[in-house]
Amino acid sequence: MKPIYTFEIADDLNKYHADITYFHTQIKDFQKYLEDYFQLKDIPNGVFWTSRFVMEEVLEKPVPAFTRDEAIYMCAVQDYWAQYFIALLPESLKDKYTSYYSEHTKDEMLAILGHELAHHIDLFLAEFDEEHPTCEDMWFEEGMATYLPRKFFFDDELFNDIYHLEKSLYEYYLNEFGDLPLEHFTYDIYSHSKEYIMFHYWMSFIKVTQFVSHVDGDVSRLFKLYHDWDTEGRKISLSHYFETHI
Incomplete structure (x- = not known):
């Protein structure tokens, strides 16, 4: 899958490029795993990496990632993902779990990219x-x-x-x-x-x-x-x- 950059601010490409490269490097092994064991045949053509503004205001999606037949769409902004997760925590759980999202947002983003790819398996x-x-x-x-x-x-x-x-x-x-x-x-x-x-x-x-x-x-x-x-x-x-x- 090819990374496709869709940012309204040109500098954001440089800002998130290293993380996006990391995600694409890591997802290759998971793609092979799905191909070998879970009948992944029709692989999306690419991943549209974009901003919170594009995801919410242009694509009008209530969640920061989704997939269609031809491609995956992901918000590239780690801070937004962390805010999204932490905002779901009620006050009674904030002290216990905020640190998880602060430390593992990148892990969760990788797993969510894998989640979107897994939707494409034929099973x-x-x-x-x-x-x-x-x-x-x-x-x-x-x-x-x-x-x-x-x-x-x-x-x-x-x-x-x-x-x-x-x-x-x-x-x-x-x-x-x-x-x-x-x-x-x-x-x-x-x-x-x-x-x-x-x-x-x-x-x-x-x-x-x-x-x-x-x-x-x-x-x-x-x-x-x-x-x-x-x-x-x-x-x-x-x-x-x-x-x-x-």
């Missing part, structure tokens, strides 16, 4: 160009696309740190948003607050991590069950299918 059932995509398995795709790069790039300690951090956030916001089912993760969430949006991502990552642990870390087995659920006609929810077949 997921949804297609980018579907006019009216079903959302029954959206939680699984988003959760797995979060799990795979974190498991690949992070050591066990860092992976456990982010798991427990996001589990704490999920449990905190349960009081505000309620105990929603995984299948509540649909495209409708993006019209809500960023806390509500991220609540669904945290929930999906936590549940996927737990399901993977139930199959002794064998992600391929979980994908097989996922496809069995589809082949058998999706008679029950995917989450219930996992619970009854693992």
